């Protein structure tokens with residue numbers, strides 16, 4: 001039985017070009033990018049190429065790019081360094097942010113910083129009036145993700161930027177799930193600081209980035225060396241940077257094609273599921289959404305039970321964020337959308353990528369149909 005991987009929002013398989021670039025760097029680039037000799041310079045040029053490829057892939061040529069250890073680190077760095085840099089910090093984030101934003105905001109609140117968590121409605125849409133009131137009350141930084149990892153909802157951050165800037169606050173956006181799924185144009189978006197990760201779209205894990213609009217600054221989370229102009233100490237991960245460059249180039253060249261293909265695949269997959277199963281609910285926004293993500297709930301079936309049963313049938317899916325998997329609590333995202341605990345526990349996330357074939361989605365729909373019918377009978 002071939003296994004079918006439908007958990008790309010947790011992580012994705014490496015693109016062949018990424019694997020080649022990383023292998024080449026591992027085998028032939030021994031130097032430290034901070035060393036002045038030629039081995040060092042060879043490593044340095046890989047890191048600088050990666051930085052430029054990131055800027056190109058998100059439409060931010062000439063903007064400052066800081067390489068980090070992933071989106072979790074990038075998010076922590078933005079929020080924590082803001083508090084150190086600003087006189088009266090006041091941070092607002094949406095109730096559906098990834099734990100690497102929302103939990104940091106909660107921690108900062110416990111440490112005495114003024115914070116607020118902006119509610120969403122049943123479709124996951126932000127309460128803009130609440131946000132405006134927080135801005136009027138002196139908010140200095142607003143963090144709203146570009147796309148949600150569990151529901152796939154898009155957040156139209158560009159539309160929020162004007163309001164946020166009107167009150168002199170900064171807009172930070174976590175683009176982890178959007179990168180490689182739809183085009184990102186940082187320059188025109190109005191976002192001041194963007195968080196990026198690359199492993200949801202064929203890139204390496206354990207490397208991420210921050211893109212900073214001219215004039216925006218972040219401090220370091222850690223003390224140590226002067227790498228990344230003092231903003232991220234520690235020896236650069238050169239093989240990961242080589243892989244990042246390849247992933248960013250692939251995204252730059254192909255994201256529009258991937259977006260169209262995945263959109264088509266998503267709608268065919270839904271049709272096939274409708275043929276296989278009488279009744280299920282689609283959660284989240286059905287228009288303003290990622291092309292690769294479907295959050296579904298099946299009547300009277302617990303999401304964890306379905307996940308386990310599908311795993312035995314060779315289909316890998318998720319019942320929430322991988323970062324909170326294993327927790328008995330339902331996802332904070334679905335609770336924030338107003339579902340009660342039992343209802344929230346029924347959510348299952350299906351997510352795929354550009355190399356997922358239509359045939360494997362069709363086979364997955366068949367297997368999902370069989371498992372749902374079996375669990376419904378129980």
Ligand code: PMP
Nearest residue numbers: 070071072098149174176177197
């Ligand atoms: N933000 C979002 C929206 C995510 O989906 C994830 C990955 N689950 C992260 C941040 C964390 O990314 P990383 O694994 O690079 O730390």
